[in-house]
Amino acid sequence: MTGNSREYSKLASSGDDHDAESSAVSASSERHESLTLLPSKSSSSALPQSQSASAAGGASNGSSSSQSGTSGHTRVAVPSYQHSGALSSSAAHHTSRMTCGQRLRLATRNKLFLLSMVLLVSTITLAALLANTMSRGESTAPRNLVVMISDGYGPAQATMGRLYYNLVVKGRNLTDTNPSLPLPLDTFAVGASRTRSSSSLVTDSAAGATAYACRKKAVNGYVGVDSLDKPCGTLMEAAIARGMRTGVVVTSRITHATPASFTSHVLDRDNEALIAVQQLGTGVDLYMGGGRCYFTPQSASGSCRTDDFDGLQNATARGYHVLLDRAGFDAVRPVASSLPILGLFAKSHMNYEIDRNPSQQPSLAEMVTKAIAILEDATKDSDQGFMLLVEGSRIDMAGHDNDPATEVRDILAYQDAVQVVKQYAQKNPNTLVVSTSDHETGGMTLGVQTDYLEYPEYEWTPYPLQRQLNSTEVLAKAIRKLYDDGGNVTDYLVSTVLPVYLGIPSWTESDIQAILDGLQLYIGNGSDFYLKKPLNILVSNAAGIGWTTPGHSGVDVNLYAMGSSSSKIVGNLENTQVGQLIEEIFSFDLDAITKKVA
Known part of the structure; x- marks a missing residue:
């Protein structure tokens, strides 16, 4: 070991804050001089010229800083994050001149620091998990x-x-x-939740509910029965x-x-x-x-x-x-x-x-x-x-x-x-x-665009929904009853249904005709959907809401x-x-x- 290394060992072990155990470790390190490793010239010369110069400068800085201080205490050099190469080389040279005991104490301090950081992070994580658990009300077993x-x-x-x-x-x-x-x-x-059934990528309510109730896939239409036709x-x-x-x-x-x-x-x-x-x-x-x-x-x-x-x-x-x-x-x-x-x-x-x-x-x-x-x-x-x-x-x-x-x-x-x-x-x-x-x-979909040749408007609004006073299910029945009673459906539409019950401020003749056509389909096959559809289109278009099915x-x-x-x-x-x-x-x-x- 060089004289400088022994001098560093003496400085490191002579402070008032070191106890007898530290002195013993320091003394032990002097008996194992061969464990102190120095960077070889071959490894240094293998660096590019700019890095070699930085390493040399770092070694010099590290040597001087290790021996400066007051009251026998070592003063640690302050790192510069703008010169990471010099800092790294300095640290390597500085460490290489430590005795075994000094490196052992440094390693122990590093381990204690890492352990404290792990405990801190673990504590924070557990606290966050506990807070999340409490926010979701998970303090007791389910009943x-x-x-x-x-x-x-x-x-x-x-x-x-x-x-x-x-x-x-x-x-x-x-x-x-x-x-x-x-x-x-x-x-x-x-x-x-993914919703497919065992018979289709688009489920119905029966198969969808059975999946939750039985935790088994089912065929569309099956109620409490699995895909093998078993209850x-x-x-x-x-x-x-x-x-x-x-x-x-x-x-x-x-x-x-x-x-x-x-x-x-x-x-x-x-x-x-x-x-x-x-x-x-x-x-x-x-x-x-x-x-x-x-x-x-x-x-x-x-x-x-x-x-x-x-x-x-x-x-x-x-x-x-x-x-x-x-x-x-x-x-x-x-x-x-x-x-x-x-x-x-x-x-x-x-x-x-x-x-x-x-x-x-x-x-x-x-x-x-x-x-x-x-x-x-x-x-x-x-x-x-x-x-x-x-x-x-x-x-x-x-x-x-x-x-x-x-x-x-x-x-x-x-x-x-x-x-x-x-x-x-x-x-x-x-x-x-x-x-x-x-x-x-x-x-x-919210933000329907019916004219694909026009530039998108990126707009929908919920306000037209507020103006509707009844479901179109109820309105369709009222229109059908008026028709069956011999009333004037067109007058009823323009005076009452559209402006009052749907809250539609304006409409076209084609809108009225679509409703009348829907009424005839309703009369013909018994499904009120054909009459409800043109009524719902008016409100949906006013709100900018689209439907695919x-x-x-x-x-x-x-x-x-x-x-x-x-x-x-x-x-x-x-x-x-x-x-x-x-x-x-x-x-x-x-x-x-x-x-x-x-």
Whole structure:
């Protein structure tokens, strides 16, 4: 070892802040001089000339800085980030002149520094994860499960609903550059769900709901039946087997595809008469929605059945409290003794929100509020919680009609129900909430351009949707009735339907003729779609909204989750994976249920 190396060793070990152990290490390093490595001349000469000069300068700087200081302490050279080459070479030369003990102390300090940084980063990461977990309400194990399906609600519908809420409902200015106010669902978005079925890249509601309910792909039209034509156990049936209390709240007929896929097993979704029979025997504690016609015998007025099965009488015999109107709904107390409940508040589907008379039908949010209160009371002294299925059913139906003004009202009604569930989950963090859609409906686009030869305008607006007062479903029936009664349809259109009920300020003769042609098609084949379509085109064009289909599209749909264990549901998932994750979180055994129902 050179004299300079020994001198550096003495300076490094002579400070007041070094203890006896440091001195011992320093002394030991002098006994192992051969471990001090110096850069060889060959390695130095191998550098390009400019780098060799930098290295030489760095060595000189390193040597002088290592021996300067006060009170015997070493002063560390301050690095210059503008001369990284010189710094690197200086550090190499500086280190090469250290004794073994000095390098050991340096290595120890480096390791301690790295360890402290790792611990700091780990602490910050864990804190962030904990904060995210707490924000999603994951502080306790799951007890309750709420599965929400926004039928037909795709990404474009989410945007339409949010901007309608901001600009129309809240009155914010279009030029406001502040972030849009979020809808309740926006606050716990976690990913997307892929929607294809086993028979098509574009699913229907039956196969889409079955994928969530059974975590198995199904053929379009299959209800609670897998792609091999076998009944498959559902999450609802697993919850019942567990001893959880269960409920179904929808705005469609309760025998419709989505609720049926969780509560029955039928090869044809249109066989709602059979679905009704099965639903009464499933053991679900609470049903609320529409569909009274499938629970009345064919002899009764307004029945949809072709047999004499009396579902209302059957339900009463099973102990169900049967509710058929708003008064019955209001009379039900939110206590366990109210169960079981069969609430059928419409002959067929419940009314669209835009048409709903609050004195005749409860809203989706009202039904969800009462259902949760009853199920919570029924499980307050139990080891098991409850499972509730909620569907905003008629979002999809407005999408089929390409009726954006009607659809946006049902979207906001669904968001009201989401807010009810969200607030409950925040107060009861042992609740898992999952919301998604079975598919998108209508192929909606915001910013339609009908003339492809013109330069794009990049524009759509929600304001025309506000002016529409009723769904075109209701308006089509009114127009048809006027025609059947011998009235003047053209006068009715120009004096009432277009300016008042649709809020259309201007139209052309071709617009009127398209409506009259649609009426004739309606009369000819019985489908009101032909009359609704030209009415919806007028409103859609005014808003700049386009449609690609009266059916479904194959796009991914948004996925939302909050509450207990919700962090496990994240990312772009196959629809079957969503059901599988719920099964795993609650330790359900759907295979065992499948064996029972097969």
